Amino acid sequence: xxxxxxxxxxxxxxxxxxxxxxxxxxxxxxxxxxxxxxxxxxxxxxxxxxxxxxxxxxxxxxxxxxxxxxxxxxxxxxxxxxxxxxxxxxxxxxxxxxxxxxxxxxxxxxxxxxxxxxxxxxxxxxxxxxxxxxxxxxxxxxxxxxxxxxxxxxxxxxxxxxxxxxxxxxxxxxxxxxxxxxxxxxxxxxx
Amino acid sequence: xxxxxxxxxxxxxxxxxxxxxxxxxxxxxxxxxxxxxxxxxxxxxxxxxxxxxxxxxxxxxxxxxxxxxxxxxxxxxxxxxxxxxxxxxxxxxxxxxxxxxxxxxxxxxxxxxxxxxxxxxxxxxxxxxxxxxxxxxxxxxxxxxxxxxxxxxxxxxxxxxxxxxxxxxxxxxxxxxxx
Numbered sequence: 349x350x351x352x353x354x355x356x357x358x359x360x361x362x363x364x365x366x367x368x369x370x371x372x373x374x375x376x377x378x379x380x381x382x383x384x385x386x387x388x389x390x391x392x393x394x395x396x397x398x399x400x401x402x403x404x405x406x407x408x409x410x411x412x413x414x415x416x417x418x419x420x421x422x423x424x425x426x427x428x429x430x431x432x433x434x435x436x437x438x439x440x441x442x443x444x445x446x447x448x449x450x451x452x453x454x455x456x457x458x459x460x461x462x463x464x465x466x467x468x469x470x471x472x473x474x475x476x477x478x479x480x481x482x483x484x485x486x487x488x489x490x491x492x493x494x495x496x497x498x499x500x501x502x503x504x505x506x507x508x509x510x511x512x513x514x515x516x517x518x519x520x521x522x523x524x525x526x527x528x529x530x531x532x533x534x535x536x537x538x539x
Numbered sequence: 540x541x542x543x544x545x546x547x548x549x550x551x552x553x554x555x556x557x558x559x560x561x562x563x564x565x566x567x568x569x570x571x572x573x574x575x576x577x578x579x580x581x582x583x584x585x586x587x588x589x590x591x592x593x594x595x596x597x598x599x600x601x602x603x604x605x606x607x608x609x610x611x612x613x614x615x616x617x618x619x620x621x622x623x624x625x626x627x628x629x630x631x632x633x634x635x636x637x638x639x640x641x642x643x644x645x646x647x648x649x650x651x652x653x654x655x656x657x658x659x660x661x662x663x664x665x666x667x668x669x670x671x672x673x674x675x676x677x678x679x680x681x682x683x684x685x686x687x688x689x690x691x692x693x694x695x696x697x698x699x700x701x702x703x704x705x706x707x708x709x710x711x712x713x714x715x716x717x718x
Contacts, residue, residue, distance in 0.1 A: 430669075430670070431668070431669070431670050434670075457695075458694070458695045459688070459692070463688065463694075464684050464685040464688050465684060465688060466674075466677045466682070466684045466687050466688060467668075467669065467677070468688075468692075469692050470688065470692040470693060470694065470695070471692065471693050471694075471695055474693065527691075528691060528692065529671075530671040530673065531671040532671075
């Protein structure tokens with residue numbers, strides 16, 4: 349072990365498969381999306397009706413899990429404060445590699461009704477890559493399910509590559525993150 | 540309630556009396572030196588045992604901060620707001636933690652959002668909601684939140700902003716009406 353590292357902060361390596369395998373993987377990934385249960389704003393109140401019996405997202409393979417390690421999807425539900433953005437970045441980087449982000453509500457698109465707030469991030473996709481936006485304030489569970497259907501379509505077509513872009517442009521994303529979050533000694537990568 | 544206010548008037552100097560919007564709400568303005576005495580009198584003799592909230596208002600035109608102490612009596616089921624004014628250029632006051640220990644958190648919040656210094660509060664300098672804030676306190680009215688937000692978080696300056704949405708909607712509705 350060189351220079352006494354107590355934790356790993358190397359950037360992840362990319363592994364590429366042949367096109368046939370990738371198509372198979374994408375088909376399989378779209379069938380079971382596990383959502384990390386992390387509510388950042390008021391939109392998280394719409395998640396319980398979505399996963400429970402009335403709208404029953406599990407028939408599409410969408411289900412809740414407790415930890416970021418097992419999850420495929422991170423939902424940014426509603427307004428995102430700077431304090432929460434720190435935690436979102438950590439959660440996002442701890443997730444295993446085929447990972448997707450859904451932005452819920454008008455606040456993630458352009459700040460929504462908090463466009464002039466001192467503490468709400470206006471453009472979330474500058475800090476974390478977002479695959480699908482669901483507009484509305486707040487979107488109903490039907491709209492969230494429609495967003496998930498769109499996400500599944502994108503994954504099957506191989507277009508949901510936000511996590512690849514995040515690794516390719518990590519320096520750019522870090523620069524944006526460091527502009528907003530002050531006095532934070534960001535490691536190379538949060539494993 | 541009127542009897543209580545009369546008793547208070549005999550002992551302390553009350554600058555202004557106001558009626559609240561509800562039946563069981565009264566607002567009294569007192570001098571800031573006598574606030575601790577008024578609060579302890581109300582707590583011990585008039586059953587106002589519950590401090591519901593400490594809040595702050597920025598009167599930038601008068602160059603003053605207003606501190607409101609909202610009390611509640613469980614026995615009589617009435618609210619009483621005691622308010623004082625302090626100087627905006629020198630925002631300092633004494634803590635009321637010796638009377639109501641739960642005021643510690645409220646004062647910490649006011650310290651962060653308005654910058655009022657409460658002498659004697661041990662935890663007021665800790666972060667309450669904001670982390671690493673380096674501007675003037677954000678709830679002061681001379682803090683320009685829109686400018687700060689645009690500088691810090693940017694704006695989605697896409698086609699959406701350039702297009703005149705209202706005109707598109709009105710054109711569409713006109714066309715629809717003509718049909």
